[in-house]
Amino acid sequence: MKTVRMIKNAMTGLGRNKLRTFLMMIGVVIGITALTMVVSAALGAQEQITDRVKQFGYETLMVQAGGDLLMGPRSGGDEVTTLTIDDAEAILTEVESVIEVAPFNRRGRQDVIFRDQSVHGPLFGVTSGWPTVWNWQMQEVALSVTRIWSKVW
Secondary structure, eight states, X not given: OHHHHHHHHHHHHHHHXXXXXXXXXXXXHHHHHHHHHHHHHHHHHHHHHHHHHHHHOTTOOOOOTTXXXXXXXXXXXXXXXXXXXXXXXXXXXHXXXXXXXXXXXXXXXXXXXXXXXEEEEEEEEEOTTHHHHTTOOHHHHHHHXXXXXXXXX
C-alpha cells in the first residue's frame, strides 16, 4: 500500500509542475546524450591508437636522429639527418634480434610537380623493407602509390 501511495504522490507532483518536469527531462536527455558522445569519442580514439600500434607491431622500435620534440625544440630549426643507410645496415647486421630495418626520410610539406600538375604534402623516401616492417601487403602499397600518383597526374 505504501508503494502505491508513493507512486500516486509522485505522479501528482509531476502533473502539478509540468514545466519543471519537462525541463528536468530535457536535462536528463541532454546529459545522457553528452555522456554517450564523450564515451564514444574516447573508445574510437582508443581503437584508432590500438590499430596503429598493431600495424607497427608490439616488438618494433623506431630510431630517430636528433631526439624527439618532447625533449624541447631543436636548435637551428633544421631537421637532424645524422642517421644514414649505413647505420641502418649496421643495426641489422650487428644486433642479432633485429629482423628487418626500414630506413626512411620524411620531408615536411613539399611541392611535388609532375608535368603540369602539382601536389603539396608530406614527402617520404622509403626503402624496400618498408612494406615488411609496416606489415603492408603489396596490394595495399601499390594502391597507396597509385592514389598518390593519380593525384599528381
